[in-house]
Amino acid sequence: MAKEGLKKRLKIIIEKLRDNYPEVKSHLEHKKPFELLVSTVLAAQCTDDRVNMTMVPLYKFKYRNPKAILEDGIDNFRNEIKSINFFNNKAKSILALCEILEKEHGGKVPGDMESLTKLPGVGRKSASVVLGHCFGKEDVIIVDTHLKRVCARLGLIENENPDKIEIELKEIVPTKFQFNFSMRIGEHGRLICHAKKPKCGDCFLSGLCPSYNKV
Numbered sequence: 001m002a003k004e005g006l007k008k009r010l011k012i013i014i015e016k017l018r019d020n021y022p023e024v025k026s027h028l029e030h031k032k033p034f035e036l037l038v039s040t041v042l043a044a045q046c047t048d049d050r051v052n053m054t055m056v057p058l059y060k061f062k063y064r065n066p067k068a069i070l071e072d073g074i075d076n077f078r079n080e081i082k083s084i085n086f087f088n089n090k091a092k093s094i095l096a097l098c099e100i101l102e103k104e105h106g107g108k109v110p111g112d113m114e115s116l117t118k119l120p121g122v123g124r125k126s127a128s129v130v131l132g133h134c135f136g137k138e139d140v141i142i143v144d145t146h147l148k149r150v151c152a153r154l155g156l157i158e159n160e161n162p163d164k165i166e167i168e169l170k171e172i173v174p175t176k177f178q179f180n181f182s183m184r185i186g187e188h189g190r191l192i193c194h195a196k197k198p199k200c201g202d203c204f205l206s207g208l209c210p211s212y213n214k215v
């Protein structure tokens with residue numbers, strides 16, 4: 001019974017999110033799956049703006065595919081991305097990732113969760129980003145810091161572990177809405193439901209939120 005109430009509330013939340021954030025777009029600029037995959041790995045503990053600023057010109061003029069990064073070599077690649085947090089370890093991951101793409105996938109990004117999460121530096125979150133944006137998968141949920149915070153405040157989840165949150169949400173969010181829901185919740189976290197001082201007074205979900213004016 002409690003779950004039925006939750007699902008009814010969630011249905012309205014999904015509709016309101018769709019109405020308020022009609023466009024679902026990645027903040028990481030990319031023209032193909034390879035670029036989004038590399039940028040997603042580089043964006044861990046770094047801002048999307050910093051990654052875009054560094055990588056967009058490189059994708060255009062230098063790193064058009066995994067082979068180009070491999071041929072340029074780790075030292076040059078590391079030097080190119082040195083403005084990005086943890087560039088040293090990330091450079092190693094990207095080179096190893098490019099090698100696997102070349103050797104096992106013909107230089108292309110695979111379009112399934114299992115293959116993607118075998119790549120160095122790629123967890124379920126990054127894989128879901130690529131699958132949702134580049135392969136049109138609807139049944140993926142991007143569990144990032146914004147989704148965790150906003151879903152917890154809305155009383156949609158009980159767990160803190162990302163894998164468990166993904167399972168919890170997949171039980172209640174209809175399959176065809178999962179990717180868009182997670183993107184829109186993320187956007188709501190960025191714009192309204194901030195970590196510190198959420199703007200509850202401006203929030204279109206206030207009537208549905210048990211944390212209204214309590215954070």
Ligand code: SF4
Pocket residue numbers: 150153154192193194198199200203204205206209210211212213215
């Ligand atoms: S009412 Fe406040 S706590 Fe709830 S989702 Fe909106 S901004 Fe976040």
